[in-house]
Amino acid sequence: MEGTNLSSNLAVSAKGLVKRFGDRRAVDGVGIAVPKGLIYGVLGPNGAGKTTTLRMLLGIIEPDEGERMLLGHDAPRDASDQVGYLPEERGLYPNMKCREAIAFMGALRGLPWSTGRKRAGELLEAAGLGHAADDKIRKLSKGMAQLVQLLGSVVHEPELLVLDEPFSGLDPVNQERLEKLIRAERDRGATILFSTHVMAHAERLCDRLSIIAGGVVKFEGTVNEARSLLPLKAHYTPHHHADTAGALLPADAERENGSWRFTVPPEGIESLLVRLIDAGYGISGLSIERPGLHDAFVKIVGAEALEQAA
Template identity: 75%
Template sequence: MESNAAATGLALTASGLVKRFGGRRVVDGIDLQVPTGAVYGVLGPNGAGKTTTLRMLLGIIEPDAGHRCLLGHDAPRDASDRVGYLPEERGLYPGMKAREAIAFMGALRGLDWATGRKRAGVMMERAGLGDSIDTKIRKLSKGMAQFVQLLGSVVHEPEFLVLDEPFSGLDPVNQERLEGLVMAERDRGATILFSTHVMAHAERLCDRLAIIAGGKRRFEGTVAEARGTLPMRAHYVPHHPGDGIAALLPPDAQRDRQGDGWTFSVPEEGVEQTLSRLIAGGFGIAGLSIERPGLHDAFVRIVGKAAAEGTPA
């Protein structure tokens, strides 16, 4: 059954998704709204329920409760030819050549073989992998084989692209290639949904994101909005260090390990009153910088330190 969700400017909607395994709620009432043409990240620590959520959104597994609509279809699998999917478990036929592997994946989504082979060659050349076009998968490095599978996920030019932990196991060169491909797909007009537990990729790529932990959605919004859940931090270095500085700083002020500066949260009224007190006290200002905490800091605050342990920045 096709719904009118596509007319709302949303490529994907989900409400109240629930999935139980062995009596445990792995996904517990998750809501998502992915705008058409956006790069949307699903962030969470390992075991948060990210992969199960993506599989329900695609119709690979059915939710125990809740509703989802993908590209206007209440049954997500009805839109499968318009979707590209890179699963968390990678797998290609090792005896296939790279170009044929990409064309084969396109054929599974309805792309004719000749067009798939032609596009595969162009895509590999563009990605700097032209020398490996006719190399068998078993002879490629793990990272290159993974990138070939990624190209196979987009060779049919999908409207909606789902990448489950796409950066996992990639070296820095292939991570950079992948980021470039994600942006190129967005510029082509595709909507991209990817899961990750690496904050740096989400911070660079996402237009919007959802943070989940323990099977629940804990935050939804832009990267800036996530970072805005924490106050800005100021780093102050006195011109004339001395006793009594701590009494003039906000209560959470902490001294640098080197002992020459202090870091503290910027008060709601701003930093001006604090600086005035320091100048009046004769300590002066040798250095001052103010910055917004990163996405990793916001993530830890949102999901809790225990849940965030082991999550790379």
């Protein structure tokens, strides 16, 4: 996204980020601007360059080209104590108790041990895991251990929380717990930046998002702006003579039992409904649907790119 402003009202900003691995450009000129206090998603198929982009933003790896700023710092690692990070590769000490594991992660960011243990107990209770506070990590399910690691990423109350594919491997109950925790962190005032290839989570959570494919930003904006790239769909049920109503409907109309589904014309649906009523078909049912983020994602990325990623 050429022209991204490296502004003080942004938690994270970058422009022209490039990272090569051999002859391959894993990231090819990515720009990003994450306003403070929002939940911001980086979406893309597997192999799109999401993890590499996040790692460059955090200073874990250096870009070959481009510039970035993290919480006002040109050198991202200077802001490390203000950042919580959940990497794609999870890992905790298996013989540590949950409360101690969370306090330990906070201590690595400068949080006093006693404060970390107190906050750890509060976080575990809020996440519905209070009963496991004194259980060793090795006794937990994979999903519970992942949530404990996430709590360790927020125990020091960071300004920025960066989550790389945080929902991977979680069952629906723990996915719901994680979504609740992410919203709570935003409500606390933190900025959340997370990557995912699962559209449902992004559609529910994101204030803004970028879609990356082939190491390039293909879209940046809100969920509604992405969905608005596709036309509205109508689901119409006539009162009479459903079999022949298709003659008056748009060319893409498809029969669904006694109803029809079609794309709403660019000029709107009102004149079409008038013609259907005048012709005696009437209206027994009508609903207008905006395509979901998944449909917009497929349009933006392209079916061929998704097949290659798969």
